[in-house]
Amino acid sequence: MTTTYREAVRAGMREALEGDERVFLMGEDVGRYGGAFAVSMGLLEEFGPERIRDAPLSESAFVGAGIGAALAGMRPIVEVMTINFSMLALDQVVNNAAALRYMSGGQLSVPLVVRMTTGAGRQLAAQHAHSLEVWYAHVPGIKAVAPATVADAHGMVLAALEDPDPVFIFENAILYPLEGELESDGLPLDRAAVRRTGCDVTLVTYGGSLGKTLEAAETLAGDGVHAEVIDLRSLRPLDLDTVLESVAKTHRVVTVDEGWRTASLAAEIGMQIVERGFDLLDWPPQRVCSAEVPMPYAKHLEDAALPSAERIVSAVRAMVA
Amino acid sequence: MAEFVMPMLGADMSAGTLIAWRKQPGDTVTRGDIIAEVHTDKADIEVEVFTSGIVEKLLAEPGQQVPVGTPLAFIREDGKAPVAAAAPERVPPLEPGRLLISPSAKTLAAELGVDLAVVRGSGPGGRIQRRDVEAAAAAVAERPSPPAPPVAVEGEDRQAGMRRAIAAAMARSKREIPHFYLSEAIDMSAATRWLADENLHRPVQERLLPGVLMLKAVALALHEVPELNAVWQGERVVQSEAVHLGVAIFLRGGGLVAPALHDVDGQSLDELMHGFRDLVSRARAGSLRSSELSDPTITVTSLGERGAESVLPIVFPPQVAIVGLGRLVERPWVSEGQVLACPVVTATLAADHRVTDGHRAGAFLTTLARLLQEPDDL
């Protein structure tokens, strides 16, 4: 059944809300307004204000409240409007959500799901265009996933709610209008997916960059270079086994990551490939990341700053020349 | 960035020696220009370039002998801006004498037994990549047994040239592996009779090929002469408990690979047949595991029904021996003063004289022949 990424997230939340009365949605403008990106449109009418809670602009309080409610046995979905505002709640995430189980010697678990949008590409300038998934992927005690397809947008919400530990779902905002199949291939939450097979180079990416990476692979096919595209899906834990299986075949790898290059997820992936797959490499692992600038407003500048299919293609061409 | 590679200039040419460059870095070349002069065993040939553009970088120096297919220069094609070099990150200088090679190319070279000193790197700064190793290996593999044609010297007739070429090949091998060869004609009447009778009673899917009898016999014969079942590790030869036979499989498009059948001495003929069939199909489908390439402790090669009567195989480093099996042929055979027509296979053992000697190698071949007289015990 074909639908959009936005509706897929909503369908996932609706199924959860119907199936389990412990589940409730909390976040800024998720109720009456229907969600800043219209993801939760209609849920208030269907489930009422108790379970579709519009929160005041107090990120630390309502993310902390989500953690508390989870400690007390609820299964909250907290929507932080964008990753840019999530910085205000990082103390609750890192010092409470991620640490409570360990600090309590295993007594507590925090079955919390936090969704937030991420990424640039809509000319919103520096403060509304961050891609900081790596900050979350750095923290032991939480899981981080990035649905890049309509199927994952739906499946990951449900899988995350099943997980007894905190799961952070990063939805790149440019994906909301994306159309695709709702049914998922049932891959577990922590496994990467091979979205295109090939034998000459491995392109590793996630979330909003999948589209441009597939586009690059298409162009490269014209050169007779067959790129294998791997969608990480999970940013923590990272499924390096699937990546290395591919690199063992292609011996070349480029990671495409919308985060800033320094200390990015792409840096971590490159390092793990060198640590575990050194002898597979016919070329040093490469990265295509965002330029290290606060995201500019002007379109031509933003486009130049962001990873693009062209930059991916030229990175690969330099390796196979 | 296009490459100018050592061209194939003669049917049996495997390498060529660069005599001189006719273009320098920065010169513009158009398709068809003479870019270099190359010496082959036939003649000195002026070589043309097939891409128009500007010579970016020369990779080989005059006087160097280079396998066919190895990149000699980079040509930046017309209309292509130089590849947008990323901010030239300062690369720490390499200490002299250090070989610039990718890790994967180094692993592959070890697997295929390619001598890296000969390989010319096509990567940045001359770094050796997989394709350079593959090109070098392919150049070696294309002539499984006949030694490289001799390098022509003025005023010498053809026969003397051939002898000198074999001497050159042997000298090169001796520098690496001092081969010695022993052959034995083996009476296969008992084996062929046993096999025909065995296959008569077996459903088609379980029929046995003569090859499996040979493999099992070779494996058991190695118990008598275990020093042949060994591999070089650095400066030491290490005898292997396990008998993993490298089975030479010829690929239909040309080229050869010899992956391992594991623990052949312990397997039944049926198990061996199953393993052999699986190995051949995976070899041809290109889905062998790299461990299968590096596991063999000795190799067996046979040119099959349409091959030669006897084969002088070259040992696959790091192994120390190889068994070459010729074609099954009908031959007159004297037995108790009687002359009979008899199916015969000539088995040749090539071995590394640093590790063993003719006397022990001879024992191996006689044991092999004896085992094949009692097919029931295999």
Next chain:
Amino acid sequence: MTDEEIKTTVLRMLGEIAPEADLAGIKPDVDFREQLDLDSMDLLNFVIAVDQELGVDIPESDYPRLGSLDAFVAYLSERLSASAADR
């Protein structure tokens, strides 16, 4: 099964065994093992395929009759009509 059907079946089976071979250009009157560079393993796989698909068990003694394509098709139709008769 007509000779034509036997021929197409045989060609398909040969294609599976030697995928990179040029079946279109095969000469029917010349030994096909030679043309397709089939070794003993390929031949055994082929004989097994014939047994599985056409139910004809070719004994090793008949291998020499697997010469050219036409000769082999004739041999097969002879075997098939023989087995059809005694069914």
Next chain:
Amino acid sequence: MTTKRAPRRPGLELEREHARVLLHQMLRIRRFEEKAAELYSLGKIRGFLHLYIGEEAVGVGAMQVLREDDRIVATYRDHGHALARGLPMGALMAEMYGKANGCSRGHGGSMHFFDVSRRFYGGYAIVGGGLPIAVGLALADAMRGEPSVTACFFGDGAVVEGEFHESMNLAALWRLPVLFLYENNLYAMGTAIERAQAQLDMELRARGYGVPAQVVDGMDVVAVEEATRRGVEAVRNGEGPHLVEFKTYRFRAHSMADPDLYRTKDEIEQWKKQDPIALFDARLREQDLLDDDALAALEREVADELDAAVAFAEAGPWEPVEDLERDVLTQ
């Protein structure tokens, strides 16, 4: 929404048993903290250690009115709350030793005591960090119609943190069953409240959120208990969150690492005259509810419990290093 100041009724008649409980609990905390200081100087306890000496009346008094199914969120100065809530003294001592038989298996230490079976959701080392958690716990109970109240202890440092403002507003906005228990010991480490708060009148600030509040003498365990009872009953009646401010004072430095130069000796001595245990002792004697023998018996009982706790900690095993990464995640 009216705000009542706790009336001070002289000579309230206490039943003998309840009086004994209050005194016994305060003594347990006092002796436990004194032993902790001693063990810290011996290097048995390390890291940060924040003692509750002087504030015992708040922890003990407030805890009397909280039921088994109520939920507690404390701060890093959590020894008194944990003991008053009933966490075993041995488990707390072992936790400060870093032993595997500690209440948090040696993972949390002094600042992070946890006991889910007693709904004690821990000490929080980030000032104000526990407030949103408490709001969430209360949200869950409210959504399920459960009668539990979540009591959240916090200090004068927290009240100038953004999370205090956000949590008060959210709890009031959604009328959640949160009992905000403000332990005002006048200093946030080295910063006196006058140098941190533009508005000291917490009752006024609470009214800003529509939250009823009381201010009470934190050195009088009976007054603390009464005020907390009034507060928790208001919350149980569904009147939404309630705040009680306890004026109290810590007799020791902020922590073992604090030279305590920001307070005058004189000021400390003045407050020590208000020692909650001494005050209560005198009051009980006035009402013939206590004599030297009874006190001595109590002290012995506490001393025995303390010795057993130290022995429990000394004997405790270290968690094997192989388990280092256990319990980062649930599976």
